[in-house]
Amino acid sequence: MRTTITPTTSPTASPSTSSRSGTGLVRSARRRSPARLAALAVPLALTTLLGTTAASAHPRPALRHTPAASACRGQGTDPGALIRASADIVIDAPLSTVWKLQTDVERWPTWQKPVLTIKRLDPGPLHRGSRFRWTTPAPPTPSTPATTLTITSTIQQLRSGSCVLWSGPAVGEGVRIDEGVHLWTFREVGGVVRVHTEETWTGPQPEADVPGSTALLRTGLETWLRDLKATAEADGPCVGVRTATPVPPRAAG
Secondary structure (H helix, E strand, C coil), X not given: CCCCCCCECCCCCCXXXXXXXXXXXXXXCCXXXXXXXXXXXXXXXXXXXXXXXXXXCCCCCCCCCCCHHHCECCECCCCCCCEEEEEEEEECXXXXXXXXXXXXXXXXXXXXXXXXXXXECCCCCCCCCCEEEEEEEECCECCECCEEEEEEEEEEEEECCCEEEEEEEEEECCEEEEEEEEEEEEEEECCEEEEEEEEEEECHHXXXXXXHHHHHHHHHHHXXXXXXXXXXXXXCCCCCCCCCCCCCCCCCC
C-alpha cells in the first residue's frame, strides 16, 4: 500500500530581514550557496539533528511550551524558526516496537540507509541530557564537493513510550545548520500507533533559502517516517496515514 504523508509548513519571512547571525563554523559575512542545501536529499531530519546549540548574535526564544501533540513534557520546537515542517503517520505495530526502534539510536544504521555511523557519548538508556554523534552523506554540487554531515544530538526531553525531543547542529564542508530541534510523539490508538514528528531549523545558511530548506526538511521527515513504519511493521498489514494540514510557505524575497 502506498503511503502518503503531508507535512505542515508555516509561513516564513524573508531571510533578508529575518536571518540570524551565527558564530563558530559559520562565516557570518559570507552566505554559502543555497544549491548546496538543495542537494542534500537525505533525512536531515536526520539533521534532525542534533546537539549543542551554536551561539547567536540575537537571543532566541526558549523552546515553546505547547499542548501534548506538539510538545514533550511541555517543550517543543523553536517558535521563532523560519524553517519548519511536520507530519503524522499510523504504524500497525506495538508501541513498544516503535518506541524501541526510534530510541535505540545505535541501531539506526540497520534500518536507515542515510545514517552512516552513530556513537553514544554517554552510557545507559537515553535520558534528558544524553548525547550522541552521527553522520549522514551530502552529495556534491557544481560548486562544492561531496561531504559528510556530522550531527551532535542532545536529548532535551523524554517520556518513555510517549515522546522525545532533541536538538543541535549539523556541520559539513560548506554546509551548516546552527540548530535543528526535532520532536517525536507516539500515541497508541485502537491497536495502532500514531506517530507525530515536527522539526525546525535555524541559522544564516538555511535561512538564505527558506523554501528550499523547508522542502529539504520535509523530504527528510517523510523518509524517516516511512523507514520507521516499514521496519516496525515488517511484513504486517499496511494501514492508513493521518496527514497534517499543509500551510503553504511564504515565498522568500
